[in-house]
Amino acid sequence: xxxxxxxxxxxxxHEWVQASAPDAAKVGxxxxxxxxxxxxxxxxxxxxxxxxxxxxxxxxVESVKAASDIYSPVSGEIVAVNATLGxxxxxxxxxxxxxxxxxxxxxxxAELDALLDxxxxxxxxxxxx
Amino acid sequence: xxxxxALNAVxxxxxxxxxxxxxxxxxxxxxxxxxxxxxxxxxxxxFDVSHMGVIxxxxxxxxxxxxxxxxxxxxxxGEAGAALYSCMLNPAGGILDxxxxxxxxxxxxxxxxxxxxxxxxxxxxxxxxxxxxxDVCCRADLSMIAVQGPRARDLAHQxxxxxxxxxxxxxxMHFITIGDAQAARTGYTGExxxxxxxxxSEAVVTWEALRDAGVAxxxxxxRDSLRLExxxxxxxxxxxxxxxxxxxxxxxxxxxEPADRxxxxxxxxxxxxxxxxxxxxxxxxxxxxxxxGHLRVQLPGGGEGVTTSGGHSPTLQRSIGFARLPxxxxxxxxxxxxxHWKHCRIVPPRxxxxxxxxxxx
Numbered sequence: 001x002x003x004x005x006x007x008x009x010x011x012x013x014h015e016w017v018q019a020s021a022p023d024a025a026k027v028g029x030x031x032x033x034x035x036x037x038x039x040x041x042x043x044x045x046x047x048x049x050x051x052x053x054x055x056x057x058x059x060x061v062e063s064v065k066a067a068s069d070i071y072s073p074v075s076g077e078i079v080a081v082n083a084t085l086g087x088x089x090x091x092x093x094x095x096x097x098x099x100x101x102x103x104x105x106x107x108x109x110a111e112l113d114a115l116l117d118x119x120x121x122x123x124x125x126x127x128x129x
Numbered sequence: 130x131x132x133x134x135a136l137n138a139v140x141x142x143x144x145x146x147x148x149x150x151x152x153x154x155x156x157x158x159x160x161x162x163x164x165x166x167x168x169x170x171x172x173x174x175x176f177d178v179s180h181m182g183v184i185x186x187x188x189x190x191x192x193x194x195x196x197x198x199x200x201x202x203x204x205x206x207g208e209a210g211a212a213l214y215s216c217m218l219n220p221a222g223g224i225l226d227x228x229x230x231x232x233x234x235x236x237x238x239x240x241x242x243x244x245x246x247x248x249x250x251x252x253x254x255x256x257x258x259x260x261x262x263x264d265v266c267c268r269a270d271l272s273m274i275a276v277q278g279p280r281a282r283d284l285a286h287q288x289x290x291x292x293x294x295x296x297x298x299x300x301x302m303h304f305i306t307i308g309d310a311q312a313a314r315t316g317y318t319g320e321x322x323x324x325x326x327x328x329x330s331e332a333v334v335t336w337e338a339l340r341d342a343g344v345a346x347x348x349x350x351x352r353d354s355l356r357l358e359x360x361x362x363x364x365x366x367x368x369x370x371x372x373x374x375x376x377x378x379x380x381x382x383x384x385x386e387p388a389d390r391x392x393x394x395x396x397x398x399x400x401x402x403x404x405x406x407x408x409x410x411x412x413x414x415x416x417x418x419x420x421x422g423h424l425r426v427q428l429p430g431g432g433e434g435v436t437t438s439g440g441h442s443p444t445l446q447r448s449i450g451f452a453r454l455p456x457x458x459x460x461x462x463x464x465x466x467x468x469h470w471k472h473c474r475i476v477p478p479r480x481x482x483x484x485x486x487x488x489x490x
Binding site for chain 2: 038039041042044060062064065066067086093
């Protein structure tokens with residue numbers, strides 16, 4: 001069974017978002033997403049400084065099964081990436097909510113508020129199951 | 130609704146993640162594909178391969194028929210009890226399927242064919258068999274379990290008393306028949322082991338006995354990464370009707386001698402061989418990323434090719450693949466992954482055998 005921490009926000013495309021400051025969003029993929037992907041073997045991260053829009057594909061997670069685009073849930077600038085995933089992409093399987101991919105400095109905090117809360121996200125994945 | 134094998138309920142109880150494959154519901158993995166892959170490389174794993182087709186041929190001319198049907202010659206394998214890997218071709222030399230043929234006692238031969246091509250194969254074989262008066266029977270009453278890995282045979286002997294009676298001295302690429310069951314020392318992983326064919330009513334007890342002896346259940350995912358490391362082709366990815374064995378690195382499976390053996394596709398193959406065929410190679414990605422099938426390949430001299438399979442190699446901790454290239458001897462190329470051209474080394478299409486890497490990293 002996948003877990004869904006209540007203190008995070010979620011995108012319909014299965015990214016989680018942690019609002020670490022009012023305009024800063026740390027992004028990873030949900031436990032449900034990693035379960036669907038299977039063993040992760042490679043992660044392609046965006047360049048720091050890149051401007052992204054909400055819904056834009058900006059990272060790729062490759063599992064033994066397939067390559068999956070990861071979408072930025074919010075608009076803004078990529079201010080940090082989790083470089084430890086380069087050598088140890090399996091962290092995403094082991095600890096989906098600890099293994100963040102990138103951080104975005106948001107230009108529109110309303111986008112953060114519009115993301116799904118844990119209960120709604122749970123409903124979404126149960127509906128899909 | 131996809132077909133279900135006799136082991137479907139067991140896969141569910143064991144936490145298998147079931148997916149549809151070639152019209153069958155089968156486990157992709159039971160938790161970790163890489164864990165299952167390494168279990169086969171280090172100890173023993175088993176696969177439900179009951180989706181594959183078992184086709185029995187019988188009649189006085191069945192032996193002559195198999196020598197006509199297949200590009201490889203069953204006489205090369207040996208007498209009754211020998212198994213042979215072969216392509217089955219159309220008259221144009223295109224590969225209809227790749228099969229294992231098991232030479233039975235006089236008047237008997239068994240073919241094991243791929244699931245996705247099973248109906249088409251059955252139709253083709255039935256039509257070709259008619260002039261030979263050979264009876265073609267698709268055995269839907271049987272199940273197949275592959276037990277693979279360095280400890281596979283020992284654990285299988287412990288778990289299955291019927292097997293320990295006759296199988297321990299069995300040479301590679303040979304099989305024995307015990308009652309309604311068959312045990313062949315064949316496989317699709319690059320490891321030692323057996324492929325067992327048992328009546329479907331015995332499938333669950335066989336599976337559970339192997340599991341209780343310590344054989345790890347493995348899914349289709351590990352089956353694919355194991356065969357890729359072992360350099361074994363996958364029908365539908367690495368080959369299909371549009372190519373001949375000379376385009377897939379499978380010249381060794383074509384028996385042109387004796388010259389009077391008139392097998393289907395022979396004339397077309399001679400032509401293709403005279404043209405030189407394609408170069409079929411292994412690739413090792415020398416940058417971060419993952420190779421997949423259908424990627425463009427560029428050679429230093431400007432030639433182009435395509436990857437036919439690719440993935441992550443748990444044993445080598447690199448990404449590896451197969452590619453079909455124009456004839457040549459380049460040892461490097463570039464592969465386009467999502468718009469980026471990444472460097473690869475070209476190696477023989479065989480990466481791991483009996484747990485050991487065959488390529489320097």
